[in-house]
Amino acid sequence: MSILCNDKKTETGPSARARLFGLVVSCTLGLGSGLAAAQTAPVQAPAIAPAAASDIAAPALFDAIATRAQKLAKRDYAPIEANIPDALANMDYDQYRAIRFRPEAAIWHKESLFELQLFHPGFLYREPIVLHMANDTPDSFVQFKQEFFSYDGPAAPLAGVAPNNIGFAGFRIHYPLNSNDYKDEFVVFQGASYFRMVGPGLAYGLSARGLAIDTAEPKGEEFPVFREFWLIKPAPTDTRVVIYALLDSPSITGAYRFEIMPGAPTEMAVEARLFARKDIQKLGVAPLTSMYMWGENHTRFVDDFRPEVHDSDGLLMAASNGEWIWRPISNHRQLRVSSMLDENPRGFGLLQRDRDFDHYMDMEARYEKRPSMWIMPEGDWGKGRAELVEIPSDSETNDNVVAYWVPAKKMKAGSSATYKYRLRSFDDHLPENVGAKVIRTRIGWGANPGQANPPPVSKRKFVIDFRGGELENLSTDSPLVAELQKSSGTISELSVRQLPDGRTWRASFKLEPEGNNVADMRLYLKLRDQRLSEVWSYVWYPDAI
Structure with missing residues (x-):
């Protein structure tokens, strides 16, 4: 099946929608249950009984959460009233960072390869979540206790401010990922439906989300939230952990199952059962959120010592017809939305392909260590499109890139849908993608040095370098050619040549x-x-210069 590319220009700009991380919320679900009161006691982990049965033998829990989500979708959406003191709600970034969870209080501490640490509510995270333990009792909540946390430096005045029933802002999971002697943090759930995941040797960068609603639409984006989580205690030697979640939003509810498998690479099996409250204009399945400020394809001067600044540098798609399609990311002057049509795609994701420190020169951010994330759909996803949203940004603290799958069949009020997929966190290498890959894209004025009567600056020269696959086995005089298609404009001087390293081939x-x-x-x-490379896909906007 052929893959079509199209672009939609949205004039409203980023001010018409919420900043992707500016609306980070995480809420409790008020359906007749609450957090138990805290007790004053020495620092210790919550007493958690082992699960009555393995998760494989207990699918009824997920079914029960799905039934609850389905019933919830038939009710009007009820926003949560945050029970948080002003001192916590108004704390600044430095104060929030100075509140630290005590490792010895971790859930499953010394009882499993996995340990779970909790985030204090406050700052941006003002509506805490509910954490359940799936054990032998009818229901078991993880209770908030002041002694779980140390309030250091600027946070010292906040000790004792939190009420006993305040809950938590999220949690992180630790596992001996890089060394048997230390349990690394490798998964975080915090804020709306956001979560992050890394594999060995990688640092946090882009995020995944449970769901995206009406991203880049003129009416503004809706941010679903995970309101409650159910934690299933792993056995002492288990190498995977299962978590369930309840998602809620004005337009939709959902039940989620996450089976998390740390390793090289780290993967997560996700199942989402969704129930629509309202007609949904645009549903974004398996969304990924990242940051791109500038890179090799940037066409405007940047007054910064760093050559590149980004968490991800491209969208990769494995189409159902066998093509691999690479679309480099840009930081445009206006909000841009582009898409690639397909039916039952084999995969898509946001990648950080450039792993060379010399291309970033940032000793603090270490962008060359940021992970890539790959979505592998399971089952019948049907017709739809992989959509890329690029939001103008002037700060690397803002996430301004979103990618997700948009089903062609829209969800209507009262309808339901199930999506299953695997999420992989890795560096830049996908073993399934065996052909030559784009390693860089550069763009400049199309004039020749010293040219008399040069062309207007709107004429651009594109240089695309490929490496890998069978290209490295070709001699310099191999009759390699570039196949180029375009929707508009005039193409000239199309050529392919081998670079001096003998491994890289340049199309220009x-x-x-x-x-x-x-x-x-x-x-x-x-x-x-014989096709030897993936497809380089690029949308050129005349206002880019």
Whole structure:
């Protein structure tokens, strides 16, 4: 099946929607249950009884949560009234960072390979979540206790401020990922439906989300939240852990199952059972959220010593027809939304392909260690599109890139849907993608040095370098050519040549746009009738310069 590319220009700009991390919330569900009162006691982990049965033998819990979500969808949405003192709600970033969970109080401490630590409510995280333990009792809550936390430095005045029933802002999971002697933090659930995950040797970067609703739509984005979690205690030697969650939002509810498998790479099996309260204009399944400020394809001067600043540098899609499609990310002047159509895609994700420190030169951020994330759909996802949202940004503290799957069939009020997929956190290497890959994209003025009567600056030269696969086995005189398609504009000087390293091949061409028309381009390398590379897919906007 052919893959079509299209672009939608939205004039409203980022001010018409909530900042992706500016609306981070995490709420409790008020359905006749609450957090038990805290007790004053020495620092210790909550007493948690082992699960009555393995998760494989206990699918009834997930069914019960799904039934609860389905019933909840038939009610009007009820926002949560936060029970948080002003001193916690108004604390600043430094104060929040100075509140630390005591490791010895971790859930499952010294009882499993996994340990779970909790986040204090406050700062941006003002509506705490409810944590349940799935054990032999009818219900068991993890209770908030002041002694779970140390209030250091600027946070010292906040000790004792939190009420006993305040709950938690989220949690993180630890596991001996990089060493047997230390349990690394490798998964975090905190804020709305956001979560992050890393594998060995990687540092946190982009985030995943449970669901995206109406992203980049003129009416504004809706941010679903995980209101409650159910934690299943792993056995002492288990190498995977299972967590359930209840999602709620004005337009939709959902029950989620996360089976988390740390390793090289770290993976997560996700099942989402969704129930629509209202008609949904745009449903974003398996959303990923990242940051891109500038990189090799940037066309405007940046007054910064760092050559590149980004958590991700491209969207990769494994289409159902066998193509691998790479679309580099940009930081545009306006909000841009582009998409790739398909039916039952094999996978998609946001990647950080550039792993060279010299391309970032940032000793604090270490962008070369940021993870890539890959979504592998399971079952019948049907027709739809992988959508990429690029939001103008002037700060690397703001996430401004979103990617997700939009089903062609819209959810209507009262309808339900189930999506299953695996989420993989890795560096830049996908073993399934065996062909040559785009390693960099550069763009500049299409004039030749010293050219008399040079062309207008709107004429651009594109340079795309490929490496890997069979390219490294070709001689310099191999008849390698570039196949290029475009939606508009005039192409000239299309050529392919081997670079001096003997491993990399460069495709280059010049584009003369047609007025203010957008140019949607696709290019790949082939040797006679054999395709040797993934597809380079790029949308050029005339206002980029």
